[in-house]
Amino acid sequence: MTANKSAGxxxxxxxxxxxxxxxxxxxxxxxxxxxxxxxxxxxFLGVGEARGYTIAEFLAIGLVFLGALxxxxxxxxxxxxxxxxxxxxxxxxxxSRGVVALFIFGILSVVSxxxxxxxxxxxxxxxxxxxxxxxxxxxxxxxxxLLLSTTSVPFWRSRLLPLEFLVSSGIGGLAIIVLLQGLxxxxxxxxxxxxxxxxxxxxxxxxxxIHLTRIPIGTKRQTIELLTRGELxxxxxxxxxxxxxxxxxxLVIVSYFLRELDRSALVLAISLLALxxxxxxxxWLLRAGIKPALL
Amino acid sequence: xxxxxxxxxxxxxxxxDACTLACKVQNGTPPGVLLARVLExxxxxxxxxxxxxxxxxxxxxxxxxxxxxxxxxxxxKRPDGIVVVDKDRCCGVKACMAACPYDALHFYExxxxxxxxxxxxxxxxxxxxxxxxxxxxxxxxxxxxxxGMVPACVEACPVSCRYxxxxxxxxxxxxxLVKKEARQVLPEAGTNPSVFYLFTSGGDR
Numbered sequence: 329m330t331a332n333k334s335a336g337x338x339x340x341x342x343x344x345x346x347x348x349x350x351x352x353x354x355x356x357x358x359x360x361x362x363x364x365x366x367x368x369x370x371x372f373l374g375v376g377e378a379r380g381y382t383i384a385e386f387l388a389i390g391l392v393f394l395g396a397l398x399x400x401x402x403x404x405x406x407x408x409x410x411x412x413x414x415x416x417x418x419x420x421x422x423x424s425r426g427v428v429a430l431f432i433f434g435i436l437s438v439v440s441x442x443x444x445x446x447x448x449x450x451x452x453x454x455x456x457x458x459x460x461x462x463x464x465x466x467x468x469x470x471x472x473x474l475l476l477s478t479t480s481v482p483f484w485r486s487r488l489l490p491l492e493f494l495v496s497s498g499i500g501g502l503a504i505i506v507l508l509q510g511l512x513x514x515x516x517x518x519x520x521x522x523x524x525x526x527x528x529x530x531x532x533x534x535x536x537x538i539h540l541t542r543i544p545i546g547t548k549r550q551t552i553e554l555l556t557r558g559e560l561x562x563x564x565x566x567x568x569x570x571x572x573x574x575x576x577x578x579l580v581i582v583s584y585f586l587r588e589l590d591r592s593a594l595v596l597a598i599s600l601l602a603l604x605x606x607x608x609x610x611x612w613l614l615r616a617g618i619k620p621a622l623l
Numbered sequence: 624x625x626x627x628x629x630x631x632x633x634x635x636x637x638x639x640d641a642c643t644l645a646c647k648v649q650n651g652t653p654p655g656v657l658l659a660r661v662l663e664x665x666x667x668x669x670x671x672x673x674x675x676x677x678x679x680x681x682x683x684x685x686x687x688x689x690x691x692x693x694x695x696x697x698x699x700k701r702p703d704g705i706v707v708v709d710k711d712r713c714c715g716v717k718a719c720m721a722a723c724p725y726d727a728l729h730f731y732e733x734x735x736x737x738x739x740x741x742x743x744x745x746x747x748x749x750x751x752x753x754x755x756x757x758x759x760x761x762x763x764x765x766x767x768x769x770x771g772m773v774p775a776c777v778e779a780c781p782v783s784c785r786y787x788x789x790x791x792x793x794x795x796x797x798x799x800l801v802k803k804e805a806r807q808v809l810p811e812a813g814t815n816p817s818v819f820y821l822f823t824s825g826g827d828r
Binding site: 338339343347348406409413416417420421422423424427475476478479480481617619620622623 | 660661662663664675677679688690691692693694695696697711712713714715716717718720721722723724725726755756757808809812
């Protein structure tokens with residue numbers, strides 16, 4: 329019986345899921361989500377059109393590529409097998425759908441940049457390709473949440489999860505726009521961006537408050553304890569709630585009343601803290617999975 | 624077509640792990656991989672304590688979550704209800720391990736054998752069947768079943784707490800037990816497992 333206890337997996341009680349708990353998982357999903365959201369803003373809100381293809385667009389595509397590369401390099405044991413078969417279960421698997429969306433995004437976004445820069449006169453085609461790429465980017469944002477929701481973890485099997493991924497990726501994308509606005513690379517009013525960022529930060533906090541109150545009874549106590557008193561306390565309370573939402577939200581409100589003054593430092597702090605919040609959220613969320621007890 | 628399933632009587636299980644050993648011998652699984660395990664739960668305080676044993680294996684669900692998440696269709700359900708893994712298609716994503724409510728899939732990381740890096744002749748013979756970096760799972764000893772035998776864990780159980788058979792056959796012992804009193808664990812997971820349990824007296828010890 330001693331061997332059973334030391335193995336730690338021979339118990340009927342709720343068990344943590346540590347499959348996606350590495351830091352690089354959180355990094356990869358932060359990069360793909362933030363990059364995709366940034367690209368979507370550039371395409372649908374037209375914030376990148378003032379100077380043709382901008383640093384913002386290259387950054388958006390680069391972030392998605394980097395995130396995808398991290399997953400591809402570190403997650404898979406047999407990459408050639410994956411490349412041969414990843415699309416065969418597209419009817420059921422959110423991994424397959426996500427990877428297909430990543431491929432569509434990767435190819436179309438690069439082709440549209442090349443067409444736009446080197447082949448003037450193809451505006452309609454370029455615009456069509458960017459819109460399809462942006463739609464694929466939306467799938468890239470939500471597919472990890474839909475994958476999580478197919479697992480046996482009650483906390484992840486929430487209908488709110490895709491919305492939470494959309495909102496947090498949206499925060500990441502806006503935080504980068506705020507940073508780039510300082511470099512005068514995006515054509516949009518800083519006040520609008522800050523108001524939108526403040527709204528998304530508040531919405532993100534609200535979504536998680538609702539989500540945490542709706543965890544099914546079987547693992548609710550364990551999940552809340554893990555986040556507030558357990559090993560994820562720093563990521564959840566400090567990284568996500570305080571640094572990622574509380575302080576930047578307060579600074580957004582302060583910056584609104586100081587809009588006649590130079591707000592460069594304030595704006596820089598808001599965007600960096602918001603990005604820390606997005607990363608922290610991925611960190612604790614991916615580690616907070618607990619499977620229910622069998623009896 | 625048959626749909627193979629199992630009924631486990633927890634009232635009889637004494638937690639001896641004979642099923643675990645029989646499975647290891649049959650499948651030649653490496654260290655850290657146990658396709659058949661006996662879970663346990665201790666409750667209460669001395670002198671009012673009780674221990675519950677729950678033998679587990681792959682539950683060969685009718686709606687297996689592992690099959691759904693696998694991007695390369697390495698996992699599939701055979702017409703006879705047995706869920707199998709194709710090691711040549713498994714790329715090591717591990718999503719199936721998160722999806723399974725019963726922790727029935729095990730990742731094989733090659734860390735040598737039971738006596739260090741150098742494998743013993745029997746380990747060398749057995750481990751050739753497995754591919755490091757892929758998942759391993761119980762297949763109801765499909766080679767034995769194909770020959771008309773029962774899975775090794777069923778045969779090895781000294782207290783005969785496991786019953787194996789065709790759940791679709793109304794005359795089989797397992798389907799009669801299922802009809803009468805056996806129940807699924809964690810039915811809320813929605814996978815409709817083919818492994819059932821008897822808890823007539825609460826499974827206490």
